[in-house]
Amino acid sequence: MESESLQPQIQEAQKALAIALDEACAVSPEEVDTGELIRIEESLALAIKAAKQAVSLRLRRRNQRAAEGGGNQARSGQSQSAPAASPVVTHRIFDDIRGKRWQVFAVHPSAATTERVALPESFRQGWLSFKSDDEMRRVAPIPDKWEELSIDDLRLLCHRAGAAPKRANPNEAPSPFNRKPRAD
Numbered sequence: 268m269e270s271e272s273l274q275p276q277i278q279e280a281q282k283a284l285a286i287a288l289d290e291a292c293a294v295s296p297e298e299v300d301t302g303e304l305i306r307i308e309e310s311l312a313l314a315i316k317a318a319k320q321a322v323s324l325r326l327r328r329r330n331q332r333a334a335e336g337g338g339n340q341a342r343s344g345q346s347q348s349a350p351a352a353s354p355v356v357t358h359r360i361f362d363d364i365r366g367k368r369w370q371v372f373a374v375h376p377s378a379a380t381t382e383r384v385a386l387p388e389s390f391r392q393g394w395l396s397f398k399s400d401d402e403m404r405r406v407a408p409i410p411d412k413w414e415e416l417s418i419d420d421l422r423l424l425c426h427r428a429g430a431a432p433k434r435a436n437p438n439e440a441p442s443p444f445n446r447k448p449r450a451d
Contacts, residue, residue, distance in 0.1 A: 273328045280321035287314035319357075357414045361421050369425055370398045373409050397425045404428035 291310035294303065358372045375393040376386065387407075394407035406428045410416070416424070 271328075273324050273331070277321060277324045277328065280317050280324060284314055284317035284321060287311070287317055359414070359421065361418045363422050363425060367399050369421075371413075371421060371425070372396055372398075373413070374405075395424065395428070396431070397428050403431040403433075405431045 287310045291307045291314060294307065296304065296307075299307070358370060360368065360370050362368055372395070373393055374396050376384075376391070389407040390405075392407075393409045394405045395409055395413060397404040397406070404425060406424055410424065413421075413424075
């Protein structure tokens with residue numbers, strides 16, 4: 268099977284991730300100097316790269332397996348084409364000007380989600396989620412190359428993002444997203 272040919276690459280990426288995480292997590296931040304913190308930051312950057320590679324390879328293997336099993340899908344009435352590759356999730360963390368910590372990540376809804384929930388048109392291709400300890404905000408559509416934006420640009424996007432509606436029950440399907448820009 269062609270999808271199994273990716274296994275050595277996946278194992279290599281996972282090994283690189285384990286090594287980078289071991290290097291970064293083997294010390295106590297309180298006990299190291301600035302130079303060592305920089306080395307830890309570099310190790311974490313390598314870990315991020317290795318994790319992205321492992322995710323990408325796993326998704327590619329999953330899609331290849333789905334394509335190889337296409338005959339079974341055709342008999343069940345499903346499309347023979349392989350599903351589109353899911354984008355690699357990027358996650359960034361920053362502090363706003365008030366010192367509040369935010370996590371930002373891209374959300375790409377599946378076809379099942381967009382059918383189950385009445386998503387506004389601007390959210391159908393995905394959105395950025397900004398999450399803090401006590402608040403969630405969203406921006407749609409996802410800005411091009413948002414992963415490369417400066418912290419100041421992320422802060423501005425976060426400030427302008429609409430508040431995300433709260434779910435009554437986390438097991439329920441999300442309600443339609445009300446995208447209302449924040450008043451400046």
